[in-house]
Amino acid sequence: MEKNNKSDTKKTTKEIVMENFSKVVSMVEDGYNIYEALKKLGIKSQSFYGYISKQQKAELQMAKTLNTKYGVGSRMR
Numbered sequence: 001m002e003k004n005n006k007s008d009t010k011k012t013t014k015e016i017v018m019e020n021f022s023k024v025v026s027m028v029e030d031g032y033n034i035y036e037a038l039k040k041l042g043i044k045s046q047s048f049y050g051y052i053s054k055q056q057k058a059e060l061q062m063a064k065t066l067n068t069k070y071g072v073g074s075r076m077r
Contacts, residue, residue, distance in 0.1 A: 017043060017051040024048070028063040 011019075020041050027037035038045050049057070 013047050014051045017048050021052060021056060025060055025063050028060065028067055031067060034060065034064060 020043060023041060024034065024037045024043075027040070028034055032040070035045060038048055052060070
């Protein structure tokens with residue numbers, strides 16, 4: 001018999017952040033601010049920023065700038 005261990009199937013915070021990074025960027029492009037997007041996905045901002053790379057931070061900032069400065073995104077319409 002195999003032992004069913006929850007820790008074997010539970011994802012780490014880092015895995016959750018990495019899997020949801022593109023969703024956060026997409027939500028920001030659609031008009032959410034970063035904290036709204038993270039809250040909807042159930043991710044703490046401190047964990048999120050701790051695990052993403054400098055390049056990912058730049059990508060996120062670019063999406064945010066496009067949304068706020070140029071009004072890009074479906075929620076803004």
